[in-house]
Amino acid sequence: METTIKTEEQKKEYNQILDNYNDEYWAKKYGVTAEELKQAANNISITAKIIAANIKNNAFAV
Numbered sequence: 874m875e876t877t878i879k880t881e882e883q884k885k886e887y888n889q890i891l892d893n894y895n896d897e898y899w900a901k902k903y904g905v906t907a908e909e910l911k912q913a914a915n916n917i918s919i920t921a922k923i924i925a926a927n928i929k930n931n932a933f934a935v
Contacts, residue, residue, distance in 0.1 A: 896907040903910065 896910065900907045900910050905913075
């Protein structure tokens with residue numbers, strides 16, 4: 874059990890390091906801050922959800 878907990882903690886730490894690296898990479902690539910990048914991603918996600926909802930609601934409309 875202790876091994877599983879340690880492994881889970883290691884996975885979380887690894888994922889956090891990877892996320893930080895990705896944030897820095899893409900922010901540098903596009904010349905924006907990591908916060909601006911996250912905001913843009915949230916906007917895209919919201920837009921995608923709106924589009925999906927509209928498609929679902931109008932899927933059978935003729």
